[in-house]
Amino acid sequence: MLALTLGVGLSVGPRALAQPASVPPTVQADLVAKLLPYDRNFEKRAGPIVRTLVLVKPGSARSRIAAEAFKSALSNLDRVGGRPHEERIVNYEGAAALAKSCRSERIAVVYVTPDFDGELDALQRALAGVDVLSVSAVSDYVSRGVVLGFELVSGKPKLLLDLPRAKQQHVDFSAAVLRLMKVYR
Amino acid sequence: MKARWSSGLLLASLGLSAPALADDTESLESALSQSVVTTASTQAESASSAPATSSTITAEQLRIYGIRSIDEAIQFLALGVIVSDPLRTPDLGARGVLLPGDDGKHFLLLVDGHSVNDPLYGAARFDQGAGIPIDVIDRIEVIVGPGSVLYGSNAMLGVINVITKLEKDYRGGHVFGEYEWDRSARAGAGAGFHFDLFGERAEITAAVEYFRRFGPDLSFDKQAPVFSGVNGVTPTYRRGGPADGIWGGKVSDAYFAEAPMGSLRLRVADFDISVLASAYRRGIPYTYGLVDVDFDDDQSYELDRALRFDIEHYAAASAFLQLTSRIYADGFDYQRRVNRDALQGCFRSGFSTCQYYTAGRARWAGIEERISLNWLKDSSLVTLVGLDARMRWVSAKEDALNFDTGEPFTSSTGVVDARAGLLSPYLQQTYKPNLWLDLNFGARLDVEERISPIVSPRGALAIRPFELTTLKGVYSQAFRAPTWNETDVGTIRQARAGSLEPEVVRSLEGSIEQRVATQRLMFGVFRTWWENLVEPRTLTGAERGELQSRGELPINAVNVVQYRNVATLNNYGYNASWDGTLARGRLSYGLNATAAFARRESGQGSQLLPAAPNFFGNAHVAYVAGGYAPIPALAVSYMNDRLIDRPYVSGFRSTPTAPPIAELRATLSGRFPGLTGIGYRLSGTYATESHGAYTAGNIPEIISPTTLPTLAPVDQYSVFLGLRYDFATGDGFSEPGGAP
Numbered sequence: 015m016l017a018l019t020l021g022v023g024l025s026v027g028p029r030a031l032a033q034p035a036s037v038p039p040t041v042q043a044d045l046v047a048k049l050l051p052y053d054r055n056f057e058k059r060a061g062p063i064v065r066t067l068v069l070v071k072p073g074s075a076r077s078r079i080a081a082e083a084f085k086s087a088l089s090n091l092d093r094v095g096g097r098p099h100e101e102r103i104v105n106y107e108g109a110a111a112l113a114k115s116c117r118s119e120r121i122a123v124v125y126v127t128p129d130f131d132g133e134l135d136a137l138q139r140a141l142a143g144v145d146v147l148s149v150s151a152v153s154d155y156v157s158r159g160v161v162l163g164f165e166l167v168s169g170k171p172k173l174l175l176d177l178p179r180a181k182q183q184h185v186d187f188s189a190a191v192l193r194l195m196k197v198y199r
Numbered sequence: 200m201k202a203r204w205s206s207g208l209l210l211a212s213l214g215l216s217a218p219a220l221a222d223d224t225e226s227l228e229s230a231l232s233q234s235v236v237t238t239a240s241t242q243a244e245s246a247s248s249a250p251a252t253s254s255t256i257t258a259e260q261l262r263i264y265g266i267r268s269i270d271e272a273i274q275f276l277a278l279g280v281i282v283s284d285p286l287r288t289p290d291l292g293a294r295g296v297l298l299p300g301d302d303g304k305h306f307l308l309l310v311d312g313h314s315v316n317d318p319l320y321g322a323a324r325f326d327q328g329a330g331i332p333i334d335v336i337d338r339i340e341v342i343v344g345p346g347s348v349l350y351g352s353n354a355m356l357g358v359i360n361v362i363t364k365l366e367k368d369y370r371g372g373h374v375f376g377e378y379e380w381d382r383s384a385r386a387g388a389g390a391g392f393h394f395d396l397f398g399e400r401a402e403i404t405a406a407v408e409y410f411r412r413f414g415p416d417l418s419f420d421k422q423a424p425v426f427s428g429v430n431g432v433t434p435t436y437r438r439g440g441p442a443d444g445i446w447g448g449k450v451s452d453a454y455f456a457e458a459p460m461g462s463l464r465l466r467v468a469d470f471d472i473s474v475l476a477s478a479y480r481r482g483i484p485y486t487y488g489l490v491d492v493d494f495d496d497d498q499s500y501e502l503d504r505a506l507r508f509d510i511e512h513y514a515a516a517s518a519f520l521q522l523t524s525r526i527y528a529d530g531f532d533y534q535r536r537v538n539r540d541a542l543q544g545c546f547r548s549g550f551s552t553c554q555y556y557t558a559g560r561a562r563w564a565g566i567e568e569r570i571s572l573n574w575l576k577d578s579s580l581v582t583l584v585g586l587d588a589r590m591r592w593v594s595a596k597e598d599a600l601n602f603d604t605g606e607p608f609t610s611s612t613g614v615v616d617a618r619a620g621l622l623s624p625y626l627q628q629t630y631k632p633n634l635w636l637d638l639n640f641g642a643r644l645d646v647e648e649r650i651s652p653i654v655s656p657r658g659a660l661a662i663r664p665f666e667l668t669t670l671k672g673v674y675s676q677a678f679r680a681p682t683w684n685e686t687d688v689g690t691i692r693q694a695r696a697g698s699l700e701p702e703v704v705r706s707l708e709g710s711i712e713q714r715v716a717t718q719r720l721m722f723g724v725f726r727t728w729w730e731n732l733v734e735p736r737t738l739t740g741a742e743r744g745e746l747q748s749r750g751e752l753p754i755n756a757v758n759v760v761q762y763r764n765v766a767t768l769n770n771y772g773y774n775a776s777w778d779g780t781l782a783r784g785r786l787s788y789g790l791n792a793t794a795a796f797a798r799r800e801s802g803q804g805s806q807l808l809p810a811a812p813n814f815f816g817n818a819h820v821a822y823v824a825g826g827y828a829p830i831p832a833l834a835v836s837y838m839n840d841r842l843i844d845r846p847y848v849s850g851f852r853s854t855p856t857a858p859p860i861a862e863l864r865a866t867l868s869g870r871f872p873g874l875t876g877i878g879y880r881l882s883g884t885y886a887t888e889s890h891g892a893y894t895a896g897n898i899p900e901i902i903s904p905t906t907l908p909t910l911a912p913v914d915q916y917s918v919f920l921g922l923r924y925d926f927a928t929g930d931g932f933s934e935p936g937g938a939p
Contacts, residue, residue, distance in 0.1 A: 038245060040634070075515035075518055169255040170231065171235060172231070194224060
């Protein structure tokens with residue numbers, strides 16, 4: 015049985031370490047919903063409906079699990095950023111296609127699931143200048159191309175922010191919330 | 200149900216207004232202040248919805264409140280657990296139940312989910328003997344109440360899971376040293392770093408620590424020489440000392456300890472590999488129970504040694520099926536050397552001192568497979584099926600030696616050489632259909648050769664009628680398999696018990712938790728029933744004679760105990776806690792309280808439990824100004840009056856009690872400006888009483904039928920100063936609040 019699990023585990027390829035315990039999807043969704051209004055560009059970006067794209071890496075079960083759980087948690091919320099919302103899981107088909115979708119569909123949030131290690135550079139380049147908040151539960155992804163992340167420190171959820179990336183994607187959090195975050199400058 | 204009732208009504212009723220989002224971050228701070236626990240159900244979840252009453256002690260709290268061991272952390276910061284120190288290894292209790300001399304048998308100690316209690320003695324240490332460098336602890340999750348549903352034996356009073364840091368939280372190098380005046384010293388080093396291994400990201404966290412206790416001097420009231428001794432010879436209690444029959448005085452050599460320990464954790468891809476190694480040698484500062492030791496003897500001691508391996512692997516086969524595999528192996532050795540005047544201790548006159556040497560060894564290894572079935576693929580309906588298969592080997596013996604020559608003068612007694620398998624399938628079903636309901640049901644079956652198969656069920660329901668309000672109800676059951684030491688050991692002081700029934704505890708609890716901005720209040724009630732409590736019972740003369748006539752007990756055995764299922768316990772009470780932050784998170788505080796009514800029912804009728812307070816708690820407050828400003832922190836623990844540990848020994852004029860006691864610990868910590876990476880902490884502790892609840896010295900009725908017991912002292916004043924150096928820790932992030 016162990017051998018089976020070893021085989022399955024190693025077949026996916028290089029990626030970030032599995033997190034023994036990460037911030038639960040319900041808590042992530044709650045934090046995103048509460049955090050968005052503190053972005054001074056949120057109103058302009060989102061419009062009347064807050065749209066979230068949840069990215070899935072094709073072939074990755076970990077990515078699919080995280081995506082389904084986050085989407086479910088977000089869709090259970092009445093409001094996200096104080097507004098009606100809709101969220102959609104999409105298979106990742108390349109950074110350029112994603113950037114195009116973000117622009118054309120007025121996407122406010124892109125949620126990056128695990129196993130995107132090899133795509134982060136491309137994502138970073140493609141989303142530069144795009145008006146979107148990229149979010150990930152993988153804390154390592156912040157500072158490698160994702161604007162906002164979550165990590166569990168001593169059993170408490172923490173927010174991580176890549177400030178230069180945030181500026182590139184026109185995300186402008188107020189000082190009041192920056193003091194609650196670990197900020198990468 | 201997508202729409203939920205607003206919490207506005209409740210907030211209005213509390214006279215509070217909902218925060219204005221644009222300007223106020225209270226709502227966000229509230230979400231960030233909630234604890235996430237993993238121990239209760241093996242998956243990360245908000246503590247408010249977890250199927251148990253829990254509290255989490257963070258690494259930051261360990262640092263700023265001057266904490267140096269797990270028992271101190273629990274004493275000053277945890278909810279629902281009481282710590283009582285007999286100056287050996289601390290006893291832990293919960294919900295009004297504390298069993299003196301328990302050696303941690305009724306709490307399950309986990310390190311990153313790896314079970315530590317050994318099968319020979321069932322023991323777990325919570326002081327430096329736990330063998331976990333405190334610098335590498337990320338958090339301690341304390342679960343109060345039965346927890347066998349996922350973890351099996353020993354989780355009667357609760358489960359304590361020590362979770363170590365990941366590399367991201369321990370990056371760089373770390374060196375520290377602390378000195379406690381006239382008492383102890385501690386030093387250690389650690390490192391955390393990452394690298395690529397065969398194309399995979401890998402990380403290592405490692406730490407070593409050495410602790411040494413050399414004081415303080417302890418003062419014991421002298422006991423009058425009313426005992427005539429063996430063959431009318433007045434006994435001596437000090438090796439080489441006068442035969443004046445006086446026990447007591449100053450202990451300056453026998454209260455010592457040393458504890459080297461190390462941990463190594465390697466994570467690569469989906470593997471998590473850990474190794475823990477430790478030793479813990481400690482003195483026996485006074486005679487207690489059946490351990491009769493020369494007074495202030497620095498060559499009588501106990502020694503634990505442990506080596507633990509764990510390899511865990513996680514694999515997501517699909518969105519529906521995930522597998523977690525674990526292979527583990529543990530080795531635990533125990534030795535005790537107790538020196539005593541030969542005439543009094545072993546009825547020998549040919550030499551001066553005899554030594555009872557007890558040795559025990561336990562080895563266990565196993566494999567655990569856990570399958571997670573994610574039925575709806577969104578983690579809302581998950582079935583967890585697990586199987587833990589374990590093999591255990593134990594051996595033990597006791598020798599009586601001539602202390603001067605080291606030669607045994609009788610053959611070994613208490614010889615145990617046994618092994619047994621353990622097979623434990625378990626199942627847990629969770630269902631979280633929406634934001635206001637969490638269901639968790641499960642059961643575990645433990646099958647081993649020494650006891651009948653036993654089932655440990657649990658059912659839990661959490662409802663959130665308002666966004667920040669959680670109502671919770673939990674039924675749970677746990678057991679403790681009798682240890683080999685209890686069933687198989689037979690010596691001159693302990694008759695072999697043979698078979699014993701496992702102890703079983705059933706618990707019903709309910710709680711309400713209310714969060715208001717950054718404040719969290721919890722109130723819970725519990726009712727618990729214990730059956731088949733295993734205790735050493737002193738044999739009557741007739742019982743002793745019968746065993747002696749059958750050749751099952753040495754003919755010269757006088758004061759003999761035998762482990763038996765002798766009692767049931769009933770207890771009920773409440774837990775309450777309040778914690779929160781103010782001043783933008785700079786001021787943090789917490790308060791925990793437990794009141795419990797516990798009775799022990801046995802052939803002696805209904806009795807209060809020895810040494811167990813019916814009210815206890817703790818409180819803490821700290822102010823983190825940020826920057827280089829020192830952080831002042833104060834923690835207080837309290838327990839009210841309670842019976843002494845042996846209150847029912849016949850002969851006391853009245854049932855003796857120990858007075859209420861509070862311990863206060865004030866700590867100042869921070870970093871030096873201009874000295875990058877160098878930090879300090881200065882801490883002082885004061886106890887309001889000079890004596891605790893543990894009797895010391897001879898058995899009271901033998902001394903005098905009307906004497907008061909001699910109680911072991913409490914170390915009332917202590918101060919320590921520590922320095923640390925953290926280097927190469929940079930990750931480019933600045934911490935919240937701008938701390939350096």
